[in-house]
Amino acid sequence: MKGRKLLMIPGPIEFEPEVLQAMGQATTSHIAPKFIEVFGNSLELMREVWQSPSGQPFIVAGTGTLAMDMAAANLIEHGDNALVISSGYFGHRFKDILDRYGANTTILEAPIGEVVSLDAIENELRSKPYKVLTLTHVDTSTGILIDPKPIADLAKKYHVLSILDGVCSVAGEELKQDEWGIDVVLTASQKAIGVPPGLALLMASQKAMGVFKNRKTPVGNYYADWNNWLPIMQAYEERRPSYFGTPAVNLIVALETSLKIICTEGMDKRIQRHQNLAKAFRAGIAALKLRILPKTTHLAAHTLSAVYYPKGIDGAALRAKITEKNVILAGGLLAGIKSSYFRIGHMGSVSSNDLMAVLHALECALLALGHPIASGKSLQAFQNELLNTVPLNPVTN
Structure with missing residues (x-):
C-alpha cells in the first residue's frame, strides 16, 4: 500500500x-x-x-x-x-x-x-x-x-x-x-x-x-x-x-x-488533455445515474466536477465510504445547497488512472449505500469515452 x-x-x-x-x-x-x-x-x-x-x-x-x-x-x-x-x-x-x-x-x-x-x-x-x-x-x-x-x-x-x-x-x-x-x-x-x-x-x-x-x-x-x-x-x-x-x-x-x-x-495539448479527461469522467458519472450541477455539459468545467448526491443517499456517509477507499473528495460550498452536492478536482497532473480510482471508489460507496446501479458501468463508460478521443499525453496518462 x-x-x-x-x-x-x-x-x-x-x-x-x-x-x-x-x-x-x-x-x-x-x-x-x-x-x-x-x-x-x-x-x-x-x-x-x-x-x-x-x-x-x-x-x-x-x-x-x-x-x-x-x-x-x-x-x-x-x-x-x-x-x-x-x-x-x-x-x-x-x-x-x-x-x-x-x-x-x-x-x-x-x-x-x-x-x-x-x-x-x-x-x-x-x-x-x-x-x-x-x-x-x-x-x-x-x-x-x-x-x-x-x-x-x-x-x-x-x-x-x-x-x-x-x-x-x-x-x-x-x-x-x-x-x-x-x-x-x-x-x-x-x-x-x-x-x-x-x-x-x-x-x-x-x-x-x-x-x-x-x-x-x-x-x-x-x-x-x-x-x-x-x-x-x-x-x-x-x-x-x-x-x-x-x-x-x-x-x-x-x-x-x-x-x-x-x-x-504545451498549452494546446494540456488543455486538450483536461477536456478529454473531463468528458470521459462525466460519462462515468452519468453511468452512475448521477447529475452534475451545471445545467448542460457545455457549461461544465474541465478542471473539476460538481455532482449532486443521489436521492436518499446521505452525503457525509457517501464521502466517508469513499475515504475508506483511499480517495478524498470535497463537499459542497455554495450556500443553500452545500449539503446537496460534492466536488471532484481533475486538474494539473491528473491522469486517467486517478479518475478511474475515483469512479471505482464512488461506485463501491454507492453500492454499499444501496444506490441502484450496475457494477462496472462507470469505468466502462469512462474508458469507452477515452477511446473515442484524441490519445492523451503518454507522460500523464
Whole structure:
C-alpha cells in the first residue's frame, strides 16, 4: 500500500514529484544569483502559460484571494462603478472585495447551474459607465465554466477593464489573455498551476497598468500595492536583486519547475488533455445515474466536477465510504445547497488512472449505500469515452 490517500479535491491537488522535490531543496537567499534566475524565468514562463507576451506578471506570497484583492486594490478608487458577473460563491467574494475599496458594485447572477446571458451583461453595461467588470472563468463552488472571450469583447466595446478570476482555470482551461483582450487574469499556485498553496499569481495588461499608474488616490492596501511590487518584478526579470518583502523562496523554485513541465507539455495539448479527461469522467458519472450541477455539459468545467448526491443517499456517509477507499473528495460550498452536492478536482497532473480510482471508489460507496446501479458501468463508460478521443499525453496518462 502507498500509505496515503489520493487527493482529488479542487485544490490543493496531487503534485508532480519533481515539484515536491524542488520545494524540498535547502532554502537559499532571495538575492542569490541562482534564485534571481529562477524568479526571473518564472515570470517569463507565466507569459507563455497565460498567453500574454505583453502582460506584466506578479508573483506574491499569498492566496488566490490576495490576487483578487490586488486587482481590486490597484484598479478601484472610491466611487468607481464595478460589475460582478457571478456564477457561484466566488463572484460574491469579489463583490465583497470591491465594496471594501469603495466601489459601487452591481452583481449579475444567474440561477444555480446557469450563466448570466450576454444580453443581460450588455444591458447593464449600457446603463451607466463602469470602470471594471469581473468574471469567474471556473467557479470552484459550482463547476460552472464561462466563456470569457465574448464578455471581454463587451468590456472593450464599453471601455471597461476586464478582470478574470482564473483561480480554477489557468493552465487547465483555454486562455488567450492578449488575443481576447482581458486586462487582468489571476490565479493561485495550488490549482492547475500545480504547486503547493502559498502563491498569488497575476498577469496585468499594459492597459490595466496604465489605469493603475494614472489613479488619483493612493492604493488603499500597503501589501497589495503594485507601486511596491512592480519594481521587484522588473528587477528579477532583469536578473537584478531587489527587496520589498521576502519572497516565498521554496515555492517559487517549485513554481519554476511546474511552469517548465506545463510549457514542455504545451498549452494546446494540456488543455486538450483536461477536456478529454473531463468528458470521459462525466460519462462515468452519468453511468452512475448521477447529475452534475451545471445545467448542460457545455457549461461544465474541465478542471473539476460538481455532482449532486443521489436521492436518499446521505452525503457525509457517501464521502466517508469513499475515504475508506483511499480517495478524498470535497463537499459542497455554495450556500443553500452545500449539503446537496460534492466536488471532484481533475486538474494539473491528473491522469486517467486517478479518475478511474475515483469512479471505482464512488461506485463501491454507492453500492454499499444501496444506490441502484450496475457494477462496472462507470469505468466502462469512462474508458469507452477515452477511446473515442484524441490519445492523451503518454507522460500523464
